Amino acid sequence: MQELDRAGMGSVRVTRKGNNVVVLEKDLATEQMILAMGPQHPSTHGVLKLECLTDGEVITEAVPYLGYLHRCFEKCCENVDYPAIVPYTDRLDYLAGMNSEFAYAIAVEKLLDVEIPRRVEFIRVIVAEMNRIASHLVAIGTYGIDLGAFTPFLFCFRDREIILSLLEWASGARMLYNYIWVGGLAYDIPSDFNRRVKEFVNYFRPKTVELYKLLTENKIFVKRTRGIGIMPADVAINYGWSGPMLRGSGVKWDLRRNDPYSIYPELDFAVPVPDGKVSDVGDCLSRHLVRALEMEESLKIIEQCIDKMPSAEGFNPRSAVPKRVRPKAGEVYGRAENPRGELGFYIQSDGKSTKPLRCKARSSCFVNLSAMKDLSKGQLIPDLVAIIGSIDIVLGEVDR
């Protein structure tokens, strides 16, 4: 008995009797259909296009097409001074501008070898962690929408609004801050800032529990995400995954711990990794859980920073900001843990110019998205939506 699948003719089961081929069973001929998901689709989180080959509701192949939001970040960088690149980094991952600026500042400071005032480091960590919470709130909220739950999304945005207004108070902008400068900060934080942040932390703790009850523990939500889009740890590492995606696969890898920068070594926080009890390690639910638990850790970090922060007496946030950034010839790779994974900047300097010779951004979303082809094979359309949502892409960073 043999099974033949001739293109477009359906599968045919045949057997041989002597020299004759006898057809045992002939299925209905089915055709595969190309389905263009995006760039204008509500759940591709921006202008991602997925070209799916579908057999009914089953996806046989999904290929991501990128570039709809390409803004020549790297070429722009070669034409402006080092400090002028900071606003561009905001526009990479526009949901976590502070973290992108932080990563860029780390890279250039490594190249310059400057001493940063201690209070600056504390403020940087506070704003970066607050932005991480804001970013995770968007990720969790939009993930709810992808799975059809609208209310958690608005709850998340309600709380994110408080963070945005606090950051606006400090920097003057809601999303594109230009706050963390090379060698310092644009401004010191307002005098009452720490008290208000503490108020927010106390307000937000019960809200995470509410969100947990409303979304993460919801039976339908668990049914839709558990065991979907499983990524084994070794494959995830081979793809170069990082951040919550990699931790969702069970790898305890966090740059704040494994390649510590700034004041993170002094702080006490855990790196949450799924244990396989509530979720299958590596599935969409694990990735969602990692994000949900990370918000708690960020709250802890913020509290510690506020307690340990040096006083503002005689503090000038721009004291270490160089007048002219002209680093020695050389190259550097600086990286930081972004909400979406490792954001790295590779910068080359020729030693003469105030502009970088080359500035390459290593985007976490782009790398995470590259596994799409593997993850989507054989999934249903609703599962594909769940997988895209769990990757938590920001197209601004994917396309750059």
Next chain:
Amino acid sequence: MPLLMGNSLNAWSEALVGFNPMGLPLGLVILAAIPLVFIALYSLTYGVYGERKISAFMQDRLGPMEVGKWGILQTIADILKLLQKEDIVPTSADKFLFVIGPGVLFVGSFLAYAVLPFSSAFIGASLNVGLFFAIGIVAIEVVGILAAGWGSNNKWSLYGAVRSVAQIVSYEIPAAIALLCGAMMAGTLDMQKITMLQSGSYGFAHFFLFQSPIAWLPFLIYFIASLAEVNRAPFDIPEAESELVAGYFTEYTGMKFAVIFLAEYGSMFMVSAIISIVFLGGWNSPLPDIGSFALNAWTNGPLWGVFWIIMKGFFFIFVQMWLRWTLPRLRVDQLMYLCWKVLTPFAFVSFVLTAIWVIYVP
């Protein structure tokens, strides 16, 4: 004071029912036909408004606040806006199917209103197979959805239409069996008679839901199945906006879109009315007589009936909205699993148990 008003209302409506010039029951026609249209339209306008306000309340928002006081005229403004929109028929669409799709859908959802008894005096057509008609006529919606989805010539629409047909046809089975339990307890398919059998001076205690210890099971099954039949969350798979853009009505604009939208809200009220008629006494007052304090008698009557059934219908619409704004969406296969492996077997179980109850327990 409200009691007094109730009595005068009853007297007024009874006088109107008795208004038969030249042997024609004109009063009955006035009472029956005009309110039917108004009930349908009001359930739509205020269903949409209620949905927006209730979702806003659940999500810490205000909802519409600009048009009229608290935005109560928002739906009218929306309809006016939709009327002015360009009516686009895609060039590659099947024009005939594309145009009749929303119409068939609308007719399907509104025909069932004809057999819904809104009060002892208000019923469009008192068929002796009313319940059967109501179950059957809903199936016309499937044709409309398929016509809309296929005629749009859009892959997302087609997915939505195919999903929708599979879903509605499947869920009709547990829904119909669950309603049959109610019909068995009544011994008739006439909606008016089913309602009358649930009246009595003990109010809610006469409702079929409280008349047998098993009735809660078909009640629950019908409620869940009806959510799927009217494509409401968590079963809003045919229009799943995060997966299929807008499902079978992706390509519709202007008034055609509005008609589809209104049909959806019409169906919502229709299934809510059916569940209240079969299990919760329809137009009967739920208030019991307490001794000589005849609450039930005071709050029953043709006009009170309209009030009660609309209140019951709105209550179920509220529950539908509550669920929609709380729960995520099921996947296609999970939806089918729920229908065939959970609801249908339990519907059969409740059918048999109800039969035993009806035959052996007086």
